[in-house]
Amino acid sequence: xxxxxxIKQVFMVAKPGVVTLRYPFEPRxxxxxxxxxxxxxxxxxxxxxxxxxxxxxxxxLVRDLCQELRVMVYDGSRCTYCGRCADVCPEDAITMTSSxxxxxxxxxxxxxxxxxxxxxxxxxxxxxxxxxxxxxxRMSRIGFKYDSLEMRAVVPVSSEQFDMKLYEKTEKIxxxxxxxx
Amino acid sequence: MPGxxxxxxxxxxxxxxxxxxVEEQSPTRLFVDIKSAKxxxxxxxxxxxxxxxxxxxxxxxxxxxxxxxMIHTFGFDRDGIFLALRxxxxxxxxxxxxxxxxxxxxxxxxxxYMDLLGMKFTAHPKPKRLILADDWPEGxxxxxxxxxxxxxxxxxxxxxxxxxxxxxxxxxxxVGPYHPTLxxxxxxAVFVDGETIKGSDYRGFMTHRGIxxxxxxxxxxxxxxxxxxxxxxxxxxxxxxxxxxxxxxxAGIRIxxxxxxxxxxxxxxxxxxxxxxxxxxxxxxxGFDTVFMQSWRIREPIMWLGERITGNRKTYGMIxxxxxxxxxxxxxxxxxxxxxxxxxxxxxxxxxAIQGDSAIHRRTKGVGYVSxxxxxxxxxxxxxxxxxxxxIDVRRDFPYAAYDEMKFDVPVFDSNDVWATVLVRLLETFxxxxxxxxxxxxxxxxxxxxxxxxxxxxxxxxxLMAVEAPRGExxxxxxxxxxxxxxxxxxxxxxxxxxxGVPLMLLGNQLADVPIIIGSIDPCFSCxxxxxxxxxxSGAAKTASQRELEELSRNKR
Numbered sequence: 117x118x119x120x121x122x123i124k125q126v127f128m129v130a131k132p133g134v135v136t137l138r139y140p141f142e143p144r145x146x147x148x149x150x151x152x153x154x155x156x157x158x159x160x161x162x163x164x165x166x167x168x169x170x171x172x173x174x175x176x177l178v179r180d181l182c183q184e185l186r187v188m189v190y191d192g193s194r195c196t197y198c199g200r201c202a203d204v205c206p207e208d209a210i211t212m213t214s215s216x217x218x219x220x221x222x223x224x225x226x227x228x229x230x231x232x233x234x235x236x237x238x239x240x241x242x243x244x245x246x247x248x249x250x251x252x253x254r255m256s257r258i259g260f261k262y263d264s265l266e267m268r269a270v271v272p273v274s275s276e277q278f279d280m281k282l283y284e285k286t287e288k289i290x291x292x293x294x295x296x297x
Numbered sequence: 298m299p300g301x302x303x304x305x306x307x308x309x310x311x312x313x314x315x316x317x318x319v320e321e322q323s324p325t326r327l328f329v330d331i332k333s334a335k336x337x338x339x340x341x342x343x344x345x346x347x348x349x350x351x352x353x354x355x356x357x358x359x360x361x362x363x364x365x366x367m368i369h370t371f372g373f374d375r376d377g378i379f380l381a382l383r384x385x386x387x388x389x390x391x392x393x394x395x396x397x398x399x400x401x402x403x404x405x406x407x408x409x410y411m412d413l414l415g416m417k418f419t420a421h422p423k424p425k426r427l428i429l430a431d432d433w434p435e436g437x438x439x440x441x442x443x444x445x446x447x448x449x450x451x452x453x454x455x456x457x458x459x460x461x462x463x464x465x466x467x468x469x470x471x472v473g474p475y476h477p478t479l480x481x482x483x484x485x486a487v488f489v490d491g492e493t494i495k496g497s498d499y500r501g502f503m504t505h506r507g508i509x510x511x512x513x514x515x516x517x518x519x520x521x522x523x524x525x526x527x528x529x530x531x532x533x534x535x536x537x538x539x540x541x542x543x544x545x546x547x548a549g550i551r552i553x554x555x556x557x558x559x560x561x562x563x564x565x566x567x568x569x570x571x572x573x574x575x576x577x578x579x580x581x582x583x584g585f586d587t588v589f590m591q592s593w594r595i596r597e598p599i600m601w602l603g604e605r606i607t608g609n610r611k612t613y614g615m616i617x618x619x620x621x622x623x624x625x626x627x628x629x630x631x632x633x634x635x636x637x638x639x640x641x642x643x644x645x646x647x648x649x650a651i652q653g654d655s656a657i658h659r660r661t662k663g664v665g666y667v668s669x670x671x672x673x674x675x676x677x678x679x680x681x682x683x684x685x686x687x688x689i690d691v692r693r694d695f696p697y698a699a700y701d702e703m704k705f706d707v708p709v710f711d712s713n714d715v716w717a718t719v720l721v722r723l724l725e726t727f728x729x730x731x732x733x734x735x736x737x738x739x740x741x742x743x744x745x746x747x748x749x750x751x752x753x754x755x756x757x758x759x760x761l762m763a764v765e766a767p768r769g770e771x772x773x774x775x776x777x778x779x780x781x782x783x784x785x786x787x788x789x790x791x792x793x794x795x796x797x798g799v800p801l802m803l804l805g806n807q808l809a810d811v812p813i814i815i816g817s818i819d820p821c822f823s824c825x826x827x828x829x830x831x832x833x834x835s836g837a838a839k840t841a842s843q844r845e846l847e848e849l850s851r852n853k854r
Contacts, residue, residue: 118655118656120653121650121653121654121655124649124650124653125587125650125654128587128591128646128647128650129587129590129591132594132643135594135597146604147601147604147605147608149605149608149623150604150608150609151607151608151609151614170519170520171520172516172520172521172523172524173523196523196527196612197609198523198612198614199608199614199622200520200523200614203622212608
């Protein structure tokens with residue numbers, strides 16, 4: 117009984133043979149809709165910050181340096197590759213690529229920084245509040261315009277209003293020469 | 298067999314004005330508000346009606362009416378009704394009766410709220426610290442709203458958990474904090490007389506990360522599914538699904554039928570891979586590495602399938618409130634069918650090998666015996682309960698997603714040991730394959746996969762949801778909040794009740810069977826570097842490496 121069951125097991129094992137992949141020596145491409153390293157297309161990005169508002173890991177930061185200049189930073193070291201940013205992007209500016217071999221000696225290699233020129237509305241420049249009914253804003257409760265790029269921290273505000281105190285507080289943090297580094 | 302009306306009337310008649318209000322949220326959910334003085338009596342009354350205890354939920358309601366809320370939840374398996382018993386105690390005097398003396402499984406839930414909310418339970422049999430670290434300061438209750446989410450008290454030294462008193466003439470064998478069976482930390486102190494186990498004590502929660510607090514304060518509704526998925530590395534989708542469905546239930550959101558089918562498929566794919574994983578681990582623990590190698594080989598195509606469907610082999614990230622994120626196209630449908638066909642065929646060979654192997658029989662039969670009565674008393678769940686002749690399965694008893702249209706068997710065995718849990722899990726894998734085939738067959742071809750939310754989620758609604766995870770039932774309780782985030786989100790993973798039953802399973806067994814018994818509940822905490830053997834009589838301590846314990850387990854005949 118014992119011996120026959122062992123002999124049967126030998127056949128069970130022998131049939132599939134060796135299945136180990138020679139992975140690092142032979143490349144193993146990921147399937148087409150794999151959620152790998154996200155890629156930002158700065159030509160398409162309109163700087164709405166929807167990705168930052170939906171990022172569960174808070175890896176996308178948005179900071180307005182002035183009325184016209186918005187900096188967006190993607191901190192790849194904290195990313196969970198859920199692909200939520202690519203889902204919500206209204207302009208399809210974000211794609212999840214199939215690259216997954218991201219091990220690196222420097223964090224900066226997997227970060228991405230974009231400086232976007234934001235046009236101001238010719239009439240009064242304050243009409244953004246009227247768009248508060250759109251889906252992205254309704255879902256969010258974080259003020260994504262005043263994030264601390266230096267501390268790599270999202271600055272949460274729980275109101276829709278511009279919080280002057282909070283803004284002043286983050287203003288005082290010393291900025292490096294080049295934003296996002 | 299009480300219906301929802303009978304439960305309502307029965308409670309009102311029996312406890313009269315102790316029952317303050319009864320809310321019937323849906324034909325399957327009953328919320329009962331009671332006075333806190335009668336909580337123990339009413340809980341017993343509900344158990345006597347044939348209910349099974351699920352979990353307790355405590356929450357901070359101080360800002361609204363100055364009370365701490367406590368909710369005991371129960372499930373009527375035969376009628377498919379969930380009952381939540383809501384009560385509250387004032388913040389100034391947060392004392393209520395413990396229900397643990399009658400319902401032992403409530404022990405951990407109550408200890409949890411002693412730690413996290415500062416509640417007190419009279420007549421609790423073991424009012425020790427459970428969740429918080431040993432050096433966490435007294436009197437700071439992190440789940441209260443006035444405590445910031447990122448509070449970090451300074452660490453203290455020379456503080457240790459006081460284990461239970463060891464019985465006369467026994468030695469203590471600490472198993473852990475790094476643990477011999479799986480790969481997360483937990484500490485069992487096993488009291489042995491020679492080789493025979495006479496009792497045990499457990500100190501766990503070493504990886505308590507405060508996810509509930511974090512999600513209540515920092516994240517928004519649709520970010521939480523991604524955190525929920527990371528509660529468990531094996532059954533992640535289950536937690537995301539339970540959470541999403543609890544919120545949908547609380548807010549009254551109806552999602553499309555197609556999305557429900559896709560959720561069902563994902564949950565079942567996850568069940569196949571989880572059971573195959575467990576089978577491998579169990580084989581490894583009893584020294585039968587052929588099973589380990591082969592079942593993991595069979596499992597790998599399932600992981601690749603998940604990668605092709607969702608974009609990642611394990612953290613699927615498929616489920617959000619309102620539906621799912623990716624569709625199942627006709628090509629993927631063909632892909633799924635071919636993969637599960639192959640898995641079924643290969644698993645049949647492994648099943649035959651396991652059933653015919655006398656070594657496995659000898660190592661698992663009669664090991665970890667718990668009587669059916671004790672299983673029900675301790676409200677154990679999942680394969681652990683089904684292997685002990687308790688016929689419960691959330692998919693069948695409280696259908697969610699598309700399970701109401703599925704036809705499947707629930708394997709139940711009455712040998713009450715580890716061998717039966719092996720069989721239950723093997724057979725369930727075949728049932729899961731059956732369910733996936735039915736889903737793909739019956740799935741409606743149109744309909745959105747993600748339903749847009751029309752209005753904000755209304756605050757202070759309660760939602761209770763249970764989902765059959767591979768390990769048992771996962772229960773989530775959600776109280777919706779104002780700022781686009783839940784006010785309270787309680788997670789009860791299936792290991793929570795099952796782990797409380799481990800001392801029962803260990804009793805009277807041999808030390809070499811500890812790994813497979815603890816492993817048999819498929820625990821979601823775990824692994825090991827070493828354990829320490831302390832001989833009380835001589836006082837000499839020696840350290841046994843993982844290898845030595847494994848050798849002990851593997852060389853047992």
